[in-house]
Amino acid sequence: MTNLIKKNWLIILVIIFAIGYVNRKNTEQNTILPMTGGGIVADSVVSDKMLIRREVAPSESTNRLVIQDTSLSLQVDNVESKIKEIESKTTEMGGFLINSNLSKPNGVGSGTISVRIPEGKRDEAMELFKVMAVKVVSENVSGTDVTDQYTDLQAQLEVLQKTKVKFEEILDKAYTVNDLMNVQQQLISLQQQINSVKGQQKYFEQSAKLSKITIYLSTDDLALPYAPTNEWRPAVVFKEAVRSLINNIRGLGNILIWVVVFSPLWIPAIFVIRFAKKKLAI
Incomplete structure (x- = not known):
C-alpha cells in the first residue's frame, strides 16, 4: 500500500483536488444567501438613491x-x-x-x-x-x-407643490371625462414625486x-x-506567524483526511491506469 502511494502520489493529488473542486463548486451553487435585516436594507436603499442624485453648487447656509x-x-x-x-x-x-x-x-x-x-x-x-x-x-x-442635497430637495419640493396647485385649478375647470382623467393622472404622479422628495428629506433629517x-x-x-x-510590532508579527503555522498544519491534516476518505476512488483509478500502461507496453 505504501509503495503504491509513493509511486502514484501525483495522480492521487490530482484526483483529490479535482473531486474537491467539483464539490466546492456544487456547494457554492446551492448556497442561499440570508435575507438582510430591515434596518440594513432601509439604509442601503436610501444610500443608492443618494449616489444617483445630481450634483448641486455648494450653498451658503450657516x-x-x-x-x-x-x-x-x-x-x-x-x-x-x-x-x-x-x-x-x-x-x-x-x-x-x-x-x-x-x-x-x-x-x-x-x-x-x-x-x-x-x-x-x-x-x-x-x-x-x-x-x-x-x-x-x-x-x-x-x-x-x-446641506446642499437637502436644499436642492427643498427647491424641487416647492416646484412640485406649485405645479400641483396649477393642475388642481385646471381640474376645477375640466368638463370632459378625458380631461378629468388626464389631469387626475398628472396629480397622482405629482403627489408620488412629492412624497418621494419628502421621504429623502426625512431620511437626511x-x-x-x-x-x-x-x-x-x-x-x-x-x-x-x-x-x-x-x-x-514584534508581538503582532509573532502572532501572525503562529497563526500561519497552525493554519498550514491544519491544511496538511485536511489533505490527509481527503486522501483517506477518497481512497475507494483513487486506488481503483491507479490500478486501472497501471493496467492500461501495461497493455500499451505489450
Missing part, C-alpha cells in the same frame, strides 16, 4: 446638515456579552439597533454591531463603549455634509439627528480592522 458616521474597533474579553451590553446602553440613551452579528472562526470570538444614537449623546456613547473594551484598537469619525456607530469586537486584536502604520 445651518449645515451633517451626517456623522463613527466606527470603533475594540478588543474585549467576551464578544457576546459586550454586544448585549452595547444594545442595552443604546436603548437607554434613546437609540436603536441597526444590526449585529457574532461568529467564532478558528476559536476566536468576533462580532459587529451597528447602532444609531442621538447626535447629542454620541460622545457619551463613545466613552461608554470604550470603557467596555480591554483595548481600543482604532477609532474613526467621518461626517457627510448633505433623521440621519443627522441620529449618528450611526459601528463597533467591531473581537477577543483577538489581529481580527479587528485598523489603520496600518509603519511601526514595527
